Amino acid sequence: MMEDVEGERTPRDFFSRGADEQQAFLEQTWCDNCQQVNSGMVEPHEYELKGVIYIEGKCKVCGTVILTELTDEDF
Numbered sequence: 001m002m003e004d005v006e007g008e009r010t011p012r013d014f015f016s017r018g019a020d021e022q023q024a025f026l027e028q029t030w031c032d033n034c035q036q037v038n039s040g041m042v043e044p045h046e047y048e049l050k051g052v053i054y055i056e057g058k059c060k061v062c063g064t065v066i067l068t069e070l071t072d073e074d075f
């Protein structure tokens with residue numbers, strides 16, 4: 001049996017967040033490819049990996065995967 005070195009992702013429900021919060025996450029983005037802030041993202045999903053929460057989506061402009069890492073301070 002192969003171990004998954006990335007660790008296990010625990011899915012979380014992004015859509016259980018409040019509408020305002022969802023909106024903020026979808027708008028306040030940084031795209032490495034576009035080199036632009038707040039171009040927005042689509043297809044968000046949220047998961048937890050090794051105690052860190054991530055929100056992953058795709059850049060609205062170029063489709064590059066955008067990863068937002070939530071530290072404890074964001075809670």
Ligand SMILES: [Zn+2]
Binds near residue numbers: 033034059060062063
């Ligand atoms: Zn982009």
